[in-house]
Amino acid sequence: MTENATWVPESVDQEIPSAARLYDYLLGGAHNFAADRALGEKFVAALPSGRDVARLNRAFLRRAVAFMAQQGIRQFLDIGSGIPTVGNVHEIAQAADPRARVVYVDYESVAVAHSQMLLEDNDNATIIQANLVEPGVILGHPEARRLLDFDEPVGLIMAGVFHFVSHDHDAPAIVAQYRDALVSGSYLALSHFTADISPAEMAGVVEVMRRSADPIHTRTRAEITELFTGFELVEPGLVGTARWRPDRPEQAADQPGGSQIYAGVGRKL
Template sequence: MQERPDWIPEGVDLAKPSAARCYDFYLGGAHNFEADRELGRQVMKVVPNVQEVAVNNRAFLRRAVRYCLDQGIRQFLDIGSGIPTAGNVHEIVHAVDPEARVVYVDNEPVAVAHSRTILGDNERATVVQADLLDVEDVLDAPETQAMLDFSQPIAVMMVALVHFVPESKKPRDVIRRYYERLPAGSYLGFSHVTGDHYPEGVQGLVKLYESSSNPVTLRTRDEVAEMIDDFEIVEPGVVYVPNWRPDTPEDAWENPERSIVYGAVGRKA
């Protein structure tokens, strides 16, 4: 039986893998358990480049955050932020402006517990334990309200998150509720897994994640675009993440569809 680390919050089932901890495993992190690693190893058999996929999705997050900073945004709400790793949103943001503010949100207790440890007494960043679907719990949390000024634009990140929301939960309506609460000039950074070009391998991933706390729903490019079309999508539109404003030509993959993730950034007019 796996020994339970003393920093793990009560109620966390170490035998049931979670998406946040599997993602941490793909990125080479240490805050995952044997159940997460076992699922991750099975996923690697059906999607052999899944670690590269995770790294590139993380790189998209960094580029999306930097883009929003370049547009003058100084408030960030990272929903589904997961286990903290190098290159967190607050690290990117505070390198540009130490006074900028960041709120992390996740419903995974391990992610939240470790985030609180990482942030410590950081007065410009905080974490909220809440679910994307509970819009009021996210936006009206005391930590969120204390950290963010809703009279000024906010950049919301929903990166590698909404594919864990089934159609029965009406994700498009959920995103619209966030849109309605955001002030004009706000941005949304968004990425989502797809089976458009590698359906067999990605369907294998979906099958494996059925046993986890976070089953996956694949969506096409058109479905992804429709989910976020309240926002004005900035160039280059909804594209595979390696092709979203790569830092150098070498960063754009020769076969970007192998990333199996679409990304986009939109603005509320």
């Protein structure tokens, strides 16, 4: 059974679940299909804290963007932005400065279609449909060049997306291509699933996600740290999402799902 809605592009196969729509479902969004919801229930069965993991990753994104805005960053490149939900990057950045510019990137058609509708009247934000493993396509895209000045610092965001890049790709080399396009003083905010903390649960998650269009590939703390090569990690370094500059530090250690995803922000040297 297919769902008819203005946000569903005709080309989308609603029977194949996607990570973007699964994430939307875990966050309580409405832009997902029956196949995504079925997969979401299996995801939560494998990882009971799955909804908390999604919520905490989204909260990390919000805090990271606010931090970068406090450091004077006024332009952002959000790779793997997903389906828009509460606390989008442009909302946070433009609350700090209405002139802030944001380029979103995703390859999932529903995410792109819904972003286009949301940004229709926002001259300082746009969406590009592209795959993060093709930095040249993204960095050279006319929309990226229209809104971003690469002679000035940029906030590069890869929140909860690089674990969809398989180990067949040279992950550090991909990030390096983005890094090399940025001037000193730019920032990288990145979060990534790991099996370091709960290997059995994460093995279950990996198995569940094999049935989707976007399998998950976990990485170790050392492998994720390597993605920050050329960036100096700001305090508190690479930590679980709940522990990265929490709004309420006294509760950070007790957050369910707060350690399945490592998160960090680095400043380009």
